[in-house]
Amino acid sequence: MTAAKWIFRLSFRQLVQRKRAIGLILLTALPGIILAIASASVDSDELVGLFHDLTIGLYLMVGLAVAALLNASSAFGEELRASTLSYIVVKPVPRWIIAAAVSTAATAATILLAGVGLAITWIVAIITIGDAGLILAPLAALVIEALGYTAVFVPLGLLFSRATLAGLAYIFIWEGILGRALSALAPSSVWITAFSGYADLAEGVNAETLGFLGNLVPGVGGALAKAVLGFIISIGLTTLLLKKRDLA
């Protein structure tokens, strides 16, 4: 096994530890739980709209964003806090490999945990709405958003000891309030980028919600390309931080 695989394996295992995994799965499964409860009193036509509202408003904007933040900011942040980073960096391993392996592990952990949460919502949607195809849009948005938030929060975890707090402020103030209120900021927002991929694949999203996109044209390919580019730039930045910053 190469050094990259070992580092990936370590980071991934640390990020999907039982207690943490259960918490993040429950958080990201909330739309499914609410959908199941609501299905008793809402007719099936309205349930499609509710599914989209929940996956966009609760899954993409809150659950997935928080899960990605916790995984990405603690990928290096937890190593720094626990003083275990020396096991990785006092090694003959190029810094970019460390940055790439840890960032990939953080993305994979987010996709896995938030993916289980999404799968629960999907199963509820199949039972209550009867449309298995509803999964495609949120699945694409999950990958885009996991890549995007990992790109933002992995370097943040190396820079600040309170990266999680800074990240929450970023998600809820910058992206949640300013990103929605000022359409010029929409292209810089990770969740709106993910939503543009979602909107490209989903049918039945209400017009008011589509308004969050501002001038952004829905397109899953463009959104994914943007997220991948951000991810690669983030690996470069993280490499630079690993070379220049004090690591203890």
Place this chain on the structure above:
Amino acid sequence: MTDARFATDATVEVRDVSKWFGQKVAVSELSCSFGPGVTGLLGPNGAGKTTFLRMMVGLLTPSEGEIRLLGESPRSQPDVFRRVGFVHEDEAVYEVFTAREFVTFNAALFGVADPGTAADQALETVGLTDVANRKVGTFSKGMRQRAKVAAALAHDPTVLFLDEPLNGTDPLQRAHLIDLFSKLAERGHTVIVSSHVLHEVERMAGRVIAMVDGRLAAAGSVTDLRTAMTDIPRRIRIDTDVPRKVGAALLIQDWVEGVKLVDGTIHVEVRDPVSLGHRLPALCRDLGARLTRVDPEDTSLESVFRYLVKPR
């Protein structure tokens, strides 16, 4: 005459290195070098030993000065770590790993061809074979220390940095680890061991670099340091039923440096506390005084080091 700060055949060279964090100076203008054999990096807690070690392994960047590890800069040439091992001070280990996985992980990252076999050998060296499949998160402090040492030894490093490696170990484990470090030194490895416990360092290190307040306080053999320490006046506290009488008698003795009487307790300064131990009972017997307590007041390593760096 050679400068005791510098080793012959140096593998680690430190030139005018300083490190500060904001306003706080952690290490100040250190110049020294390390070569084959065990060198003790000695100093009280807060002396800057850990910061110094972290700079030598590239975890921290010096604010000023230069460090060369096997001829390379540890910050810009990570390849140098193929020949370097580091055991940090903290207890931290990857709790998700078993001991075997933990050491194999380290061996693999060091680029060892067969990390599994190397891990098994290293675990055997530190006596952890029986618990190799247990999660390191369940280990005692001493066992964690040994797992960390095994992880640092798995690739047979030329230079080994050990930050307080004996912390938490029991006397048997301590003796085993000291023996292990000594054997590595005999094989020509450079072993740098930081400790605040003088007698631990004395048991394994032929050479000592002493630090106080981030500065180099003394360098040389353990014998040199011991000699320097015998020059220090020691403060002894004496309680007796007639303190004024005993204090006055002590004051005229030529082997006494100074006497103070504070709240009925005598504080005496002597250069040779052993001699005091021999002479004091006879003196008190002659005076008809009853001794109730005799205690050294400043035998801590910190006071010894502070004396060493005090301008004279």
